[in-house]
Amino acid sequence: MKKIYQDIEHKRAEGDIWFKDLKRKRDTGPTLNDHRYSEYNASTKSVHAGQYDDPKTGALGTPIYQCSTFYLNKNSYEAIEEGRGRDELIYTRYGNPSQWSVQEKLSALENAESSIVFSSGMAAISSTILAMLDKGSHIISSRDIYGGTYNFLYEDLDRYGMSISFTSPSNLNEIEAAIKENTKVLFFEALSNPLLKLVPIKAIVALGKKHNLRVIIDNTFLTPYNVKPLDLGVDLVLNSASKYLGGHSDLIAGTVSGSRKLIDRIWPQMLKNGGSLDPHACFLLERSLKTFALRMRTHNSNAMALATYLENHSGIRKVYYPGLPSHEQHELAMEQLNGKNSGMISFEIEGGDPNAHALLDHLKLPKEATSLGGVESLISLPYNTSQASLTKKQQKAIGINDGLVRLSVGIEDIEDLISDFDQAINKVLKNTDTYVEQY
Amino acid sequence: MLNNINIAGLSEYANEVKETPKEAQATYGVELEWISGTKSTVKTKNMVLGDHKLVRDFEFTIDEPTQLLGVNAAPNPAEYMLGGLAGCMAVTFMAGATAMHIEIDQLKLELDGTLDLNGFLGTDSNKNTGFPELKFIFHVKGNGTEAQYQKLIERVSKHSPNFNTIKNEVRLIGSLNS
Numbered sequence: 382m383k384k385i386y387q388d389i390e391h392k393r394a395e396g397d398i399w400f401k402d403l404k405r406k407r408d409t410g411p412t413l414n415d416h417r418y419s420e421y422n423a424s425t426k427s428v429h430a431g432q433y434d435d436p437k438t439g440a441l442g443t444p445i446y447q448c449s450t451f452y453l454n455k456n457s458y459e460a461i462e463e464g465r466g467r468d469e470l471i472y473t474r475y476g477n478p479s480q481w482s483v484q485e486k487l488s489a490l491e492n493a494e495s496s497i498v499f500s501s502g503m504a505a506i507s508s509t510i511l512a513m514l515d516k517g518s519h520i521i522s523s524r525d526i527y528g529g530t531y532n533f534l535y536e537d538l539d540r541y542g543m544s545i546s547f548t549s550p551s552n553l554n555e556i557e558a559a560i561k562e563n564t565k566v567l568f569f570e571a572l573s574n575p576l577l578k579l580v581p582i583k584a585i586v587a588l589g590k591k592h593n594l595r596v597i598i599d600n601t602f603l604t605p606y607n608v609k610p611l612d613l614g615v616d617l618v619l620n621s622a623s624k625y626l627g628g629h630s631d632l633i634a635g636t637v638s639g640s641r642k643l644i645d646r647i648w649p650q651m652l653k654n655g656g657s658l659d660p661h662a663c664f665l666l667e668r669s670l671k672t673f674a675l676r677m678r679t680h681n682s683n684a685m686a687l688a689t690y691l692e693n694h695s696g697i698r699k700v701y702y703p704g705l706p707s708h709e710q711h712e713l714a715m716e717q718l719n720g721k722n723s724g725m726i727s728f729e730i731e732g733g734d735p736n737a738h739a740l741l742d743h744l745k746l747p748k749e750a751t752s753l754g755g756v757e758s759l760i761s762l763p764y765n766t767s768q769a770s771l772t773k774k775q776q777k778a779i780g781i782n783d784g785l786v787r788l789s790v791g792i793e794d795i796e797d798l799i800s801d802f803d804q805a806i807n808k809v810l811k812n813t814d815t816y817v818e819q820y
Numbered sequence: 821m822l823n824n825i826n827i828a829g830l831s832e833y834a835n836e837v838k839e840t841p842k843e844a845q846a847t848y849g850v851e852l853e854w855i856s857g858t859k860s861t862v863k864t865k866n867m868v869l870g871d872h873k874l875v876r877d878f879e880f881t882i883d884e885p886t887q888l889l890g891v892n893a894a895p896n897p898a899e900y901m902l903g904g905l906a907g908c909m910a911v912t913f914m915a916g917a918t919a920m921h922i923e924i925d926q927l928k929l930e931l932d933g934t935l936d937l938n939g940f941l942g943t944d945s946n947k948n949t950g951f952p953e954l955k956f957i958f959h960v961k962g963n964g965t966e967a968q969y970q971k972l973i974e975r976v977s978k979h980s981p982n983f984n985t986i987k988n989e990v991r992l993i994g995s996l997n998s
Contacts, residue, residue: 385831396920396971403831403919464826517877562866563875593873
């Protein structure tokens with residue numbers, strides 16, 4: 382990247398300089414690498430992009446730069462003075478090679494110019510939204526977004542002089558009707574929780590362009606393996622990396638990716654809010670991402686097989702899965718996800734919530750736990766977890782029916798998963814009468 | 821950051837504009853509502869910069885001194901105009917000083933002019949209704965030289981948008997809704 386005053390130092394000294402003369406342009410990064418692997422496919426990017434081999438020892442792989450601060454030198458002082466601290470190593474909250482390494486891998490996977498990793502998905506979401514909204518701005522999102530995001534938008538935005546409207550994530554007329562004079566951002570989840578509704582990304586982007594708005598997509602449920610929102614014209618894409626990107630249910634992190642211009646605007650907000658990711662967690666995330674594409678392939682194919690099995694089982698009332706022709710947005714899924722679908726399934730078991738509880742008790746492999754995207758299958762009931770703050774009536778109004786189960790399909794052998802569900806569902810249905818009385 | 825101005829960001833923006841000229845297009849507007857007497861409220865309209873909306877959620881009051889039939893609740897239109905001109909000149913001066921690597925400890929800008937209200941009152945139709953001239957004085961303390969400051973003031977007269985709006989002829993296109 383050219384320095385601001387490269388080859389024009391004499392003009393600067395003579396005062397014969399104006400803004401048009403300045404040389405620094407935005408570039409991808411920050412980076413210590415020359416190779417972005419942008420021409421490669423998902424698995425190759427997952428393995429190779431952003432890896433900083435240690436030049437001193439020849440150690441293969443990115444070392445864990447477990448330090449809070451860095452030696453200052455002429456370059457760092459100059460960077461501080463000129464306001465380009467994001468490209469220099471000064472202090473770990475500002476930047477650290479462990480962060481840059483994993484950010485580069487993420488940028489390669491998202492087809493982004495730049496990325497930032499955060500200490501949680503919520504740190505990524507809150508910093509991004511605050512950075513993108515002006516005083517007095519309005520944002521549109523959907524009521525069935527993740528509870529943490531909902532709470533931030535609903536409870537905190539007005540403290541900053543900002544406001545929010547909640548609409549359907551897929552009804553374009555409803556979304557357009559909610560746009561006001563001060564609307565600045567459309568914020569949606571690519572696949573909603575727990576009913577797995579798809580956001581029509583291209584149509585939302587067109588709506589954003591029509592009204593001069595920014596579009597931000599939380600892609601946690603789908604990941605860049607299944608859809609790359611930036612390729613579809615979205616301005617910024619967010620992920621809770623605690624889910625599929627981390628993939629092992631052992632770390633908490635968040636990401637945002639997009640143009641260098643917008644990510645540079647989020648960076649100072651991250652500095653102020655303080656949600657930077659510790660180098661050790663960066664190492665875990667970068668290491669996990671090496672098998673990202675490999676894991677996603679299995680999550681997707683296992684979910685498709687299990688969803689098909691569940692739909693054909695007489696004890697299952699309804700299955701929500703974008704890969705099934707019965708999904709109300711199946712056609713959009715085929716176009717938007719290129720047949721990759723998702724690792725998430727929701728379904729309703731006959732007999733309602735009591736049988737749903739019984740099913741969780743009888744399953745041997747899926748772990749009864751909140752969260753998703755781990756190598757192990759994770760299962761939970763939305764009515765008493767993600768949507769617990771709603772009354773039964775409110776839950777029904779947004780489609781959370783009796784007996785709804787949310788399943789994050791892991792990478793276990795599919796034969797084992799199907800056989801486990803088979804034995805558990807059959808047990809539940811055989812014992813329905815006695816079980817109902819227990820709850 | 822020198823003078824707390826992000827010169828790297830300014831360099832990036834200038835180079836972005838060279839590649840994408842539309843990013844230089846900044847649309848502004850205000851909406852004034854008369855309140856009572858000589859008092860009005862002005863709200864800033866949203867800007868559009870390039871292709872994107874910037875929400876400008878600000879408002880201010882305008883009034884006149886009691887001697888000019890107001891209640892002296894806020895600055896008057898002439899003062900806002902001079903303030904907007906001075907503000908624009910100051911931003912241009914400070915960004916230019918930063919590009920020239922001059923640290924500014926203090927910048928004060930005085931702007932003065934005399935209006936002949938005969939024009940407003942219509943008592944003498946030969947009088948110029950507006951300011952016939954405005955005088956400005958830059959009070960600068962910093963590590964620059966006299967010559968550098970003079971150069972910067974020249975640059976301000978060339979590059980400050982408000983300075984040039986006042987200096988040059990502006991088409992004023994009116995219409996009526998009633």
